[in-house]
Amino acid sequence: MKFTFSPSHQLHAPDEIIVRGTVVRNLESPARADALLAGLLAKGHRQVAPGEWERSWISAVHDLGYLDFLETAYARWQALPNASRLIHAHAFAHHSARVRPSSIQGQVGFYLAGGSSPIADGTWRAALGSAHAALEASRLVLEGEREAYALCRPPGHHAYADFGGGFCYLNNVAIAANHLARQLGRVAIIDIDTHHGNGTQSIFYRRADVHFVSVHGDPNVLFPFYAGYAHERGEGEGEGHNLNLPLPLKSEDPAWLAAIDQGMRSVLNYAPAAMLVSLGFDPFKGDPSSDLAVSTEGFRAAGERIGAYRGPVVLVQEGGYLVDKLGENLDAFLDGFMRVRNAAAH
Structure with missing residues (x-):
C-alpha cells in the first residue's frame, strides 16, 4: 500500500500541555510518527512524498483569519514582553460573544480551545505538511489507487473551521474529504479515534455530500465534552448525515x-463514491489518553469491517499515544483491512 508522510512534523514538538490546570508532558510527540513510519517501512509499504498544494484546498475548509493566525502567531507572541516559549491561551472567547480582537493575546483565546493545543515555532509548518499528506493520499486514490494511508502529524479531527484544540490545528481528514467530494460527489468519513471528531462534525454538519460517522468514548466524561452525542444528526441539507x-x-x-x-452499515447505506477513515489507536487498552479498552486483535477486526467497503479508501492518522504499541496496532489494522480488500478484489 502507498502511504504519504511529511518529515516536517518534527518541527512541531512542544513538550508541555496544560491538563486540569497542571503542566504535564505532551503525549503528542514526534516519536508517535516515527514509530508508525518505522512499522510501515518494515512491512514494505511504499512511501510517497506529498507535493505542494494550493492554499485554496485548505481555505476551502478553514477560515482565512484562522489560517493567518496559525501562520503568524508564534512570531507575534514572541514580540510580547515576558513571552513564554510556547503559546498557551489564558483567556477564551465565549461561544455567544465571538468578537475577534486584533491583539495576539486575544486571538490566542479566540482561535485555540483549551490547554492541549500549544503553538511552537514550527507548528504551522508541521500542520501544513500534515494537511498536504492527507491531500496527497486523496490524489493517489483519485489517480487509481484502491487505498492510501496518510501518516498525519499533528492530527486534525478536533480542528474546527475557525479554531484548533486537542492537539489539532488543521483538519486533515476534512481537507481531504472536501477535495474528494468536489471531484467525486458523495464521500463518507468513519472516525474510530477514542475521542469524538468534533471539528470534522462541525465542518460537515450542514452538508449532504459528506456523511460523517464517529465511534468514540462518552463525551459527557471524555474530551471533547461539548459534542459527540447521539442526538446530533446534522442540520439543513446535512440532517441525517451525521451519526x-x-x-x-x-x-x-x-x-x-x-x-x-x-x-459501517450507515456508510454503506449512504453509498459514497469514496470513504475516509479517521484512524486513531487511542482506544487501545492502556493508552494514556483513553478510557476505552480495545485490544490489538480488536484493531485487526476493525480493519476487516472497514475493509469490507469496496470503493477507494483514504486512511488518515489521528490519535494514539502509547508509542511502543503504535506500530503493532497499525500493522494489525492494516492486516485485517488489506486481507478483506484483497479477497474482494479476486
Whole structure:
C-alpha cells in the first residue's frame, strides 16, 4: 500500500500541555510518527512524498483569519514582553460573544480551545505538511489507487473551521474529504479515534455530500465534552448525515466492534463514491489518553469491517499515544483491512 508522510512534523514538538490546570508532558510527540513510519517501512509499504498544494484546498475548509493566525502567531507572541516559549491561551472567547480582537493575546483565546493545543515555532509548518499528506493520499486514490494511508502529524479531527484544540490545528481528514467530494460527489468519513471528531462534525454538519460517522468514548466524561452525542444528526441539507455512536467508558472489543458494524452499515447505506477513515489507536487498552479498552486483535477486526467497503479508501492518522504499541496496532489494522480488500478484489 502507498502511504504519504511529511518529515516536517518534527518541527512541531512542544513538550508541555496544560491538563486540569497542571503542566504535564505532551503525549503528542514526534516519536508517535516515527514509530508508525518505522512499522510501515518494515512491512514494505511504499512511501510517497506529498507535493505542494494550493492554499485554496485548505481555505476551502478553514477560515482565512484562522489560517493567518496559525501562520503568524508564534512570531507575534514572541514580540510580547515576558513571552513564554510556547503559546498557551489564558483567556477564551465565549461561544455567544465571538468578537475577534486584533491583539495576539486575544486571538490566542479566540482561535485555540483549551490547554492541549500549544503553538511552537514550527507548528504551522508541521500542520501544513500534515494537511498536504492527507491531500496527497486523496490524489493517489483519485489517480487509481484502491487505498492510501496518510501518516498525519499533528492530527486534525478536533480542528474546527475557525479554531484548533486537542492537539489539532488543521483538519486533515476534512481537507481531504472536501477535495474528494468536489471531484467525486458523495464521500463518507468513519472516525474510530477514542475521542469524538468534533471539528470534522462541525465542518460537515450542514452538508449532504459528506456523511460523517464517529465511534468514540462518552463525551459527557471524555474530551471533547461539548459534542459527540447521539442526538446530533446534522442540520439543513446535512440532517441525517451525521451519526454519533458514543460508548460507555472501559468498553472492550465487543461493544466497540458492534458500534463500528453499525457505523459501517450507515456508510454503506449512504453509498459514497469514496470513504475516509479517521484512524486513531487511542482506544487501545492502556493508552494514556483513553478510557476505552480495545485490544490489538480488536484493531485487526476493525480493519476487516472497514475493509469490507469496496470503493477507494483514504486512511488518515489521528490519535494514539502509547508509542511502543503504535506500530503493532497499525500493522494489525492494516492486516485485517488489506486481507478483506484483497479477497474482494479476486
